[in-house]
Amino acid sequence: MATSPDTTLLLIIAGISVVGLGHGVAMALVVDLIVSSAPAEKTGSAAAAQEVGGELGTALGIAAGGAVGMTVYRASLSASMPAGVSDTAATSALNSVHEGIATAQELSAGGPELLTAVHHAVAAGLQTYAAIGAALVGLAVVLVTIVLVRRDDAQGPHEEEGDTPTPVDTPS
Structure with a gap:
């Protein structure tokens, strides 16, 4: 798994690059969808609202990731605390x-075991956050698909590209 303690730096960089590329492409599409859905006189406001919403979402995602990661880290490390580590060091x-x-x-006795436990606890936090993030992205895909299908249904049938409307005969 890409978040295990034994993962190479190259694999981590490659994974983060793929996520960044996907995020950039998705944001371009989302911005286009938002701005193109607004009336022409409101496109500036729509773009501004999207930008604020995007920044807020990013900040909340980072905060949620930190909270989830630390909660799982502490639970995982508590469960796997090596024997012989003092209460002060454990705390x-x-x-x-x-x-x-x-x-x-700093520890001479139990230090390497504690370091391994810390690495595994960090990996558990990252894996949990990644799973939650993947589930939320899946949910977003379903919701966006539903909204776009309903919007298309509400707009009625579309003309095929290349179709030209039939001229209407006008009475003389």
């Missing part, structure tokens, strides 16, 4: 990932 390691690594590096 310090549970405070944050940075403190967990620093504490593990």
Whole structure:
């Protein structure tokens, strides 16, 4: 799995690049959908609302990711705390990932085991957040599809490209 402690840096960079590329393409399509759906005199307002919404969504996603990641990190590390790690060191390691690594590096007895447990706890947090993110993206795909299908149904049948309307005879 791409979030295991043994994942190479190259694989992590490749994964983040794919996510970034997908995000960029999706955002271009979303912006086009939002702006093209607004009346011509309101396109500036629609673009501004989309930009604010996008920034807010990004900030909330980062905050939610941190909360989920830390919750899972603490639960996972608590469950796999190596024997022989003092209560003080365990409490310090549970405070944050940075403190967990620093504490593990300072310990002579149990340090390598604690470091491995910290790495696995971080991986568990990332995996959980990725699973939640994937489920939310799947839900968004379903919702967007439903909205677009309903919108197309409401607009009625579309003319095929190349079809020309039949001229209407006018009485003389």
